Amino acid sequence: MKAKTATILYRVFTLPFAAFMLFGGYAELSHSPEGEAIMRHLGYPLHVLDVLGVAKLLGALALLQPWLRTAKEWAYAGFTFNLLGACVARAAAGDSLMLIVSPLLFLTWMAFSYLFWKKRQAQRFAAEVPAEGYRAPLRAVVAAG
Template sequence: MIDGKMKTTAYWITTILGAGLLFIGGLLFITHGEHQVAEMNHLGYPVYFLIFLGIGRILGSIAIVIPRFPRLKEWAYAGFVFDLVGASASHAFVGDSLFQIASPLIFLVLIVVSWVLRPPSRKFKVQ
């Protein structure tokens, strides 16, 4: 069993890594990074989707890291699940390699572990 301090440390490591990397990706999306535009074209999506995905990733990352707002955090975690599962499926549907299909799922693991380990103060309580 994981003790409290180790759980808190693991929570913050996965949260900072997951949210931080998605935040950086969001910035690259909204600035139309060369690689991101090429990926959208390769996957068959319009380039303007990068703006929506980028804003979602940036806002979701902020929501997960800031204190309070547990309902907003739940939506942010859910949004990341949809985003990353969709990204993985998109790579599978165009016949990309197993590495390209699995890459978004690595980020998904970080996000899910962050969600599982979040402290009670960051959980939404149904009333």
């Protein structure tokens, strides 16, 4: 896959997912009546909305920034835990199959974002490695030495 194709696919999957998480984080922080009803239905205290809202906002911002790779890895991990937890919470509450499976659809979408981000990283790393690899400079030092 060409680098340009990987970049386009990364953006196609990442931008909508990050936007969804930004809107979700805002909705949770605003304590919408629907969000509060869902939290009560699932058996969570309402302050969980604040925690999830802040986490989603920070995670979405981490996905959108290009500099801090570790923050991006943590954001992907956090969203994975959030979406798997949502799936389990829906199942434990006895919700319909569609409500149980819907977080997994978002998780799949996010997995493609992660896959293409890693592909872009690998392509950038390969472009930075000299043709003779990393051992060539070491051989020169040993031979000189």
